[in-house]
Amino acid sequence: xxxxxxxxxxxxxxxxxxxxxxxxxxxxxxxxxxxxxxxxxxxxxxxxxxxxxxxxxxxxxxxxxxxxxxxxxxxxxxxxxxxxxxxxxxxxxxxxxxxxxxxxxxxxxxxxxxxxxxxxxxx
Amino acid sequence: xxxxxxxxxxxxxxxxxxxxxxxxxxxxxxxxxxxxxxxxxxxxxxxxxxxxxxxxxxxxxxxxxxxxxxxxxxxxxxxxxxxxxxxxxxxxxxxxxxxxxxxxxxxxxxxxxxxxxxxxxxxxxxxxxxxxxxxxxxxxxxxxxxxxxxxxxxxxxxxxxxxxxxxxxxxxxxxxxxxxxxxxxxxxxxxxxxxxxxxxxxxxxxxxxxxxxxxxxxxxxxxxxxxxxxxxxxxxxxxxxxxxxxxxxxxxxxxxxxxxxxxxxxxxxxxxxxxxxxxxxxxxxxxxxxxxxxxxxxxxxxxxxxxxxxxxxxxxxxxxxxxxxxxxxxxxxxxxxxxxxxxxxxxxxxxxxxxxxxxxxxxxxxxxxx
Numbered sequence: 001x002x003x004x005x006x007x008x009x010x011x012x013x014x015x016x017x018x019x020x021x022x023x024x025x026x027x028x029x030x031x032x033x034x035x036x037x038x039x040x041x042x043x044x045x046x047x048x049x050x051x052x053x054x055x056x057x058x059x060x061x062x063x064x065x066x067x068x069x070x071x072x073x074x075x076x077x078x079x080x081x082x083x084x085x086x087x088x089x090x091x092x093x094x095x096x097x098x099x100x101x102x103x104x105x106x107x108x109x110x111x112x113x114x115x116x117x118x119x120x121x122x123x
Numbered sequence: 124x125x126x127x128x129x130x131x132x133x134x135x136x137x138x139x140x141x142x143x144x145x146x147x148x149x150x151x152x153x154x155x156x157x158x159x160x161x162x163x164x165x166x167x168x169x170x171x172x173x174x175x176x177x178x179x180x181x182x183x184x185x186x187x188x189x190x191x192x193x194x195x196x197x198x199x200x201x202x203x204x205x206x207x208x209x210x211x212x213x214x215x216x217x218x219x220x221x222x223x224x225x226x227x228x229x230x231x232x233x234x235x236x237x238x239x240x241x242x243x244x245x246x247x248x249x250x251x252x253x254x255x256x257x258x259x260x261x262x263x264x265x266x267x268x269x270x271x272x273x274x275x276x277x278x279x280x281x282x283x284x285x286x287x288x289x290x291x292x293x294x295x296x297x298x299x300x301x302x303x304x305x306x307x308x309x310x311x312x313x314x315x316x317x318x319x320x321x322x323x324x325x326x327x328x329x330x331x332x333x334x335x336x337x338x339x340x341x342x343x344x345x346x347x348x349x350x351x352x353x354x355x356x357x358x359x360x361x362x363x364x365x366x367x368x369x370x371x372x373x374x375x376x377x378x379x380x381x382x383x384x385x386x387x388x389x390x391x392x393x394x395x396x397x398x399x400x401x402x403x404x405x406x407x408x409x410x411x412x413x414x415x416x417x418x419x420x421x422x423x424x425x426x427x428x429x430x431x432x433x434x435x436x437x438x439x440x441x442x443x444x445x446x447x448x449x450x451x452x453x454x455x456x457x458x459x460x461x462x463x464x465x466x467x468x469x470x471x472x473x474x475x476x477x478x479x480x481x482x483x484x485x486x487x488x489x490x491x492x493x
Contacts, residue, residue, distance in 0.1 A: 060242040067246050072254065073233070074246075080220040083234075086227035094232075094254060097208065101261035108268035112275065 007031025011039060014046055020095055021088060024071075026055040026062065037069040048098065050091045054079065130156075133252050134176055137162035138169045138195060139184040139214070144237075148182060148214070151241045152248075166190040170198045178209070179255050180248060183231070185215035185222060196230045203230045208258035210251040214239060284331060287380070294338040294369075298348055304423060305334040311419045311463070312412075315456065318463040319415075329412055332384035336391045336416050339369025351431055363400045366392055383412060391416040394451045406453075414453040418444065418460055421452070 002017045004010035007030050014022060022040070026033035033053060040046040050072040055062070058076045066074045072091050075084055135157060139145050145162045152160055161176050163169060166187045173181065181199070185192035192213060196203070203209045210232040215222065218236045226234050232254075233247050292302040299305060313330025321329070340348060343365050347358045354362060369388030373381050390404065390413025397405030399417075409417075425440040435443070441461070448454035 060240065060246075063243055063246055067250050072250070080223070083220050083223045083227070086224040087233075090227050090232055094208070094258075098258065098261060101258070101265060104265050105261065105268060108265060108272055111272050112268070 007033070007036040010036050014040060014049065019049060021092055022049055022051045023054050023088070024051050026053055026057050026066070034065055034069050037071065041070045048102070050095050052088060052091060054084070129256060130249065130252055131158060133157060133179040134159045134161070135180045135182065136173055136176060136178040137182045138166055140164050140166065140187040144184065151244060155245050166195050169195045173199060173202060180251055181209065181211045183211050183213055185213060185217050185226065193225065193229055200230060208255055210255055212247060212251055287331065288334060291334040291338060294341040297345065298340070304427065307423050308336060308416065308420055309334040311423065312415050314463045315415055315419060315460050318459045328380055328383055329415065332380055332387055332412070333416050335369070335373065335384040336387045336420060337365060337369065338372055339365035339367065339388055342368035353431070363392070366401050386410050387412050387416050391420055393417065395453050396450045414456055418452045418456050422460065
């Protein structure tokens with residue numbers, strides 16, 4: 001586990017650490033958590049890392065924005081420690097299942113590489 | 124993330140014992156554009172309902188008579204495990220952290236407390252459906268890719284076999300322009316291997332390797348290969364080299380099929396009594412596949428026209444085979460070929476195939492083929 005105290009630091013840490021999951025505050029000095037999420041979603045290296053927002057912003061509009069940014073979950077403060085843990089475990093299970101499917105896909109694509117003569121990526 | 128039409132076509136099952144709650148959820152969902160809704164107020168129907176409708180999402184109450192939400196999730200477990208990714212959203216008045224934690228670790232993907240906040244319910248439903256469809260999309264892409272890999276693999280396998288057959292035909296084109304002899308030797312060798320009780324994979328391999336037995340003939344000059352008269356000793360020595368030439372052409376492969384074909388090419392003119400060529404191997408020192416093709420090749424050559432003689436009748440050929448059993452050929456294999464032929468031909472030549480009465484003439488057995 002690694003921590004970052006603001007958006008810019010978060011982006012650096014995520015790039016080098018390649019986490020399985022990101023727990024992200026929204027209201028931070030400098031970039032907001034939504035900005036950080038948008039940057040991560042736009043980067044092929046980080047777009048598949050699930051983001052869970054943990055924030056005091058409880059308004060429906062904020063939740064909507066959070067999910068719009070691609071969040072897998074949105075937890076409001078104050079939060080219960082065990083519930084947060086259970087939610088993160090659920091998201092991690094999803095992530096592992098998706099990773100397995102993506103790994104299988106990469107394996108299958110590599111089997112088809114080099115034998116294609118039509119030049120089309122039709123898979 | 125997902126197209127709106129896919130989302131609104133999502134199948135949603137609602138399980139809540141309180142009809143008012145079901146109606147409220149249905150109204151919220153319909154207002155948001157969801158059209159495929161199924162509900163029950165009896166949790167005992169939940170499993171059957173989910174199996175029947177194959178939903179994309181289950182909205183589940185926790186506190187219900189007969190079976191509570193945890194019980195329903197336990198029943199649904201085979202449907203909601205990660206591999207299937209069928210999300211369950213718990214909607215309950217129970218706000219204790221213990222209930223939430225238990226629900227989430229019991230297989231629920233999300234948890235909301237009543238009274239429900241319609242915008243948040245819709246947000247979380249959309250989130251769960253997005254994730255569900257992402258999983259399904261990945262699974263579907265993988266299925267398509269797997270099928271492509273299967274097709275490609277099968278095509279490569281077929282191409283390999285076709286090329287081998289054409290190689291065999293090319294090599295024998297000068298004296299077997301139709302390729303019928305190579306084809307028949309493959310088929311009969313496989314049938315004989317089957318009679319011997321070899322495993323199906325070995326039978327198939329033998330059937331595909333056997334047509335290559337004479338591939339070395341490509342290195343034999345026309346003057347010898349196509350000579351209508353008897354060969355001189357010197358010419359016959361050249362003719363014999365088709366075994367080693369064939370083995371050379373097929374050598375060094377990492378494919379079992381070609382390794383077997385090499386063994387057959389090299390040993391299909393060895394004789395049981397050790398008087399064969401090229402190495403003069405004797406008895407079981409000759410690989411089984413070589414002994415199989417030796418008898419099959421001889422029988423087929425004798426019963427069909429060759430440049431140097433007309434075809435013998437089947438009984439005449441059998442007479443020669445029985446005479447040579449135990450000398451030129453493995454006697455066990457001659458008998459096995461007889462029962463193979465009896466099965467193939469419905470025993471039409473039963474009398475000719477009988478070992479008794481056909482061994483009258485202990486004359487020197489000769490192969491009909493060089």
